[in-house]
Amino acid sequence: MENNKEELKNGNEEQSNAIFEVTDHCLIIKLTSELDHHCALKIREKSDSLIAKGNIKNIIFDFKEANFMDSSGIGVIMGRYKKVIFTGGKVAVTNVNETVDRIFRISGLYKIIEKYETIKDAKKAL
């Protein structure tokens, strides 16, 4: 199960914004910085190049290390959602703190994505 896992840091950046992992057709994006427009640009680029490879069904955005998000974060999550929905995929968010949760609630994003406690919970449920 865990042996087809690849861990990819965007190491060419001054500071990496996320760690990308693909396991069992699930793209896990562990955010390591605040999810704003600056970060969204990089997440979008990297995740789309991974999605383009064709073996990704679901996406999990993990907020364990990200305690801030603004409307640019909503944009990048919606954008990825639109990519996987056509092939029956889903998008989930995990380890969401109170601050980020508020943004999701206000934006109405929970109507189309699911929230789980942990990455493990999300993988089981998706």
Added chain:
Amino acid sequence: MENNKEELKNGNEEQSNAIFEVTDHCLIIKLTSELDHHCALKIREKSDSLIAKGNIKNIIFDFKEANFMDSSGIGVIMGRYKKVIFTGGKVAVTNVNETVDRIFRISGLYKIIEKYETIKDAKKAL
């Protein structure tokens, strides 16, 4: 030994800069913010009013919660040193991190004050 201990916060401030304790004729100033000019002004005022009461011999500046100091900090420590030296008192600093230690070394302050690991060590040695 511990029963004549009084703990005094400067609670009228937006944010307190230090906790003052007097035990066994020793004034312990536990810094709770960065020791700059702004903080120094308050430390000076509060400690001098305590020293004026007359039962203080030694002074310990504790840096456990203060990870920054500039030359204004040197000024406030020197100033208190000058107050207690005439009555045979001493000044010590404790829990000094690498950053603050460098300031003490460069300033030459270790020629007149002692550094100890903990407040307990300082109290024993003074």
Added chain:
Amino acid sequence: MSETNEITLEFDSKSKNESFARMVVAAFVSSLDPTIEEIADIKTAVSEAVTNCIIHGYENEEGKITLKCKLDKNKLFIEIMDKGKGIENIKQAMEPLYTSKPELERSGMGFAFMEAFMDKLEVLSTPGAGTTILMEKEIQSAASKS
């Protein structure tokens, strides 16, 4: 010490300065000892306005953004200004979900968030000259709450 405090910050229109602007405002209000939620509200609103200057005002070209903050007792005033392209139709721009740049994956929620998280929001804009966002928020400092 007088009870007002004021700063003016001018910085380059670059996406990496979004987090910088948030940190500056958070540092500026820290003397009032705001709650985590209040800080988050302010950071989000600032982030939205600054991002808009970069994406919409200057359309990712070079430019300068001005951020003014003022504290008067426990009231925070924020002004964020660009000298970019300006907004033709402010009413439409402020509608929730409206965005002129869907191709950039904008959600159109920027103004809605500024309104939700701040007590007051005002948008001044002149097409071709630039946009100024005015926001206000009262900080119920920890002290006055307890």
Added chain:
Amino acid sequence: MSETNEITLEFDSKSKNESFARMVVAAFVSSLDPTIEEIADIKTAVSEAVTNCIIHGYENEEGKITLKCKLDKNKLFIEIMDKGKGIENIKQAMEPLYTSKPELERSGMGFAFMEAFMDKLEVLSTPGAGTTILMEKEIQSAASKS
């Protein structure tokens, strides 16, 4: 993205803004991922220069302090300016332990610290018009070190 980034911050001459100025500069250089020691060096130098504007430049009266920071690749340029009383004798002012305000418990080590912690220090001053401090420091970012 071009390799320079520049900010200008104007703030009130108040002692509580000393820590604010340090935080702003620390946030500004954070994109270069400096070491803890480098951040401490820069914060100390900024703290000294800003404190001097407040105590010596404006002698605790009202005034505005301007802080400019520029990053050119991994080189940090800092300019700190007041429009206060200025310095009559710059050479004497820069002597270690010299202070014109011993009654305020000044240690006279401000300029010595700025010199010790930065790569370059320049002091420009006109009596009656104000003082400008120019400093430079190369950030050996974590990346280039390993």
